[in-house]
Amino acid sequence: MNEANFKKKLMLKIQGGQAPNGTVKVSGAKNAATKLMAAAMLTSDIVTLYNFPTELIDVRYKADFMSKIGVNLSFDDISSVVTINSNNICIPNLDNYEYPIRTTYLLVAAQLNKNGLARIPYPGGCRIGDRKYDLHVMIWEKMGCKVSEKNDYIEINGQLKPAEICFPMATIGGTENALICAAGIDGTTFIRNAYVSPEVYCLIEFLRSIGADISTAGNSFISVTGCKKLRGSSFKIIPDRIEALTWIIFGVLSQGKIIVENVPFDIMEAPLLHLKEAGIDIFQNSTDVYVNNNCLKNKKIQPFEIACGTYPGVISDMQPFYTILGLKAHGISRIYDYRYPDRTSYLSELEKFCPDALKWESGKITINGPSKFIPANAVSTDLRGSMSLVMAALLADGNSTIIDVELALRGYNRLLEKLQGLELRCKIDYC
Numbered sequence: 316m317n318e319a320n321f322k323k324k325l326m327l328k329i330q331g332g333q334a335p336n337g338t339v340k341v342s343g344a345k346n347a348a349t350k351l352m353a354a355a356m357l358t359s360d361i362v363t364l365y366n367f368p369t370e371l372i373d374v375r376y377k378a379d380f381m382s383k384i385g386v387n388l389s390f391d392d393i394s395s396v397v398t399i400n401s402n403n404i405c406i407p408n409l410d411n412y413e414y415p416i417r418t419t420y421l422l423v424a425a426q427l428n429k430n431g432l433a434r435i436p437y438p439g440g441c442r443i444g445d446r447k448y449d450l451h452v453m454i455w456e457k458m459g460c461k462v463s464e465k466n467d468y469i470e471i472n473g474q475l476k477p478a479e480i481c482f483p484m485a486t487i488g489g490t491e492n493a494l495i496c497a498a499g500i501d502g503t504t505f506i507r508n509a510y511v512s513p514e515v516y517c518l519i520e521f522l523r524s525i526g527a528d529i530s531t532a533g534n535s536f537i538s539v540t541g542c543k544k545l546r547g548s549s550f551k552i553i554p555d556r557i558e559a560l561t562w563i564i565f566g567v568l569s570q571g572k573i574i575v576e577n578v579p580f581d582i583m584e585a586p587l588l589h590l591k592e593a594g595i596d597i598f599q600n601s602t603d604v605y606v607n608n609n610c611l612k613n614k615k616i617q618p619f620e621i622a623c624g625t626y627p628g629v630i631s632d633m634q635p636f637y638t639i640l641g642l643k644a645h646g647i648s649r650i651y652d653y654r655y656p657d658r659t660s661y662l663s664e665l666e667k668f669c670p671d672a673l674k675w676e677s678g679k680i681t682i683n684g685p686s687k688f689i690p691a692n693a694v695s696t697d698l699r700g701s702m703s704l705v706m707a708a709l710l711a712d713g714n715s716t717i718i719d720v721e722l723a724l725r726g727y728n729r730l731l732e733k734l735q736g737l738e739l740r741c742k743i744d745y746c
């Protein structure tokens with residue numbers, strides 16, 4: 316992606332109803348990659364990250380902020396590699412602190428270690444319901460720092476010290492922030508009621524590779540013995556389980572022929588089991604899935620009930636794709652989202668493609684399938700919701716437009732190129 320373009324509003328024009336044909340390779344996980352960028356700032360040595368989704372809009376925003384505070388990042392889009400050199404971190408003094416990404420809080424630890432002062436944009440991210448940051452403030456304060464909430468940014472002062480941190484709820488961002496704060500200082504920090512998702516585990520493995528001593532007991536206790544002087548590393552990002560699920564479901568619904576490469580089966584057991592229960596048989600080897608019209612037993616998708624919660628179950632980020640699946644199932648499906656009950660704004664846009672098929676209230680979506688999609692012009696509300704609109708448009712016979720598709724590009728690396736590689740007719744324009 317052109318450097319100047321990642322902040323622009325985009326629309327995707329789609330001529331739907333075409334059967335996809337080809338191979339799509341799942342990229343490195345957004346929710347791991349963007350965290351490792353921040354963790355790389357803990358060392359002054361060079362960090363090289365492979366299988367890195369270099370063109371994600373969230374990556375470009377985070378890189379933009381990092382480079383403004385003296386970090387040198389060099390992206391190789393062709394090889395999916397980023398090289399990060401953080402030996403020159405300075406105190407931010409920006410005119411504009413508007414960064415629409417969630418994990419700005421992970422940029423604090425390295426700034427504090429270097430300068431005793433950190434400034435970060437307020438955490439943004441998808442509008443999917445209540446997303447507080449009080450637990451991040453708790454971490455910094457427990458570790459001995461002072462937090463001031465200014466007009467445009469959050470300022471943190473002091474030197475991080477080892478502490479005992481206990482979370483009142485399962486939080487991915489909180490666990491990651493505590494890990495990164497603890498890894499770059501001498502001494503041992505204990506994290507209780509942590510949430511070790513696959514992407515958090517990827518962060519733990521990375522922090523170990525740069526020299527932190529981290530042990531976990533079960534899914535919820537972590538002990539981190541950090542070190543002021545961490546080393547460089549070459550490290551591979553795990554594939555994106557949400558992207559993998561997106562392509563598999565799209566392949567089944569579109570009745571095309573798709574090979575999905577780089578599927579992380581080991582971290583997708585429950586999501587794939589639900590597809591099986593809906594009557595979908597996927598053909599797989601150890602890394603790839605082949606989806607064609609023989610995947611549907613009895614040629615029909617069975618209606619289903621799913622509850623979205625924490626790993627290893629189906630996570631909330633996958634919820635919109637089960638909604639699309641339910642729209643093609645023969646009967647009534649129900650989806651409960653316990654994690655983000657108000658992740659429902661995209662539904663009023665999605666129903667433009669399938670009038671009268673959806674009902675929802677906080678935490679519950681009821682889907683009356685099967686629905687024949689009609690073309691529509693829809694506006695993206697959030698990352699996964701935007702991708703579900705793209706899928707609906709591809710499945711509808713005729714011309715559709717998805718406005719603000721840059722939201723999907725926050726988490727789907729090289730989306731246009733991948734769609735065109737599947738022989739699908741679409742093009743991106745500026746809004």
Ligand SMILES: CC(=O)N[C@H]1[C@@H](OP(=O)(O)OP(=O)(O)OC[C@H]2O[C@@H](n3ccc(=O)[nH]c3=O)[C@H](O)[C@@H]2O)O[C@H](CO)[C@@H](O)[C@@H]1O
Binds near residue numbers: 417418445451484631
């Ligand atoms: C970049 C990234 O990895 N994003 C993922 C991460 O978001 P994120 O890390 O923001 O989500 P958390 O796991 O922290 O949030 C879980 C719950 O904890 C609450 N909470 C969180 C922090 C806090 O300081 N106070 C507080 O009350 C949130 O409002 C939410 O209700 O996990 C979510 C599921 O867990 C996913 O949907 C997001 O895709």
Ligand SMILES: C=C(OP(=O)(O)O)C(=O)O
Binds near residue numbers: 699
């Ligand atoms: C909600 C998501 O991301 P973020 O937390 O970055 O907004 C997501 O990846 O679906």
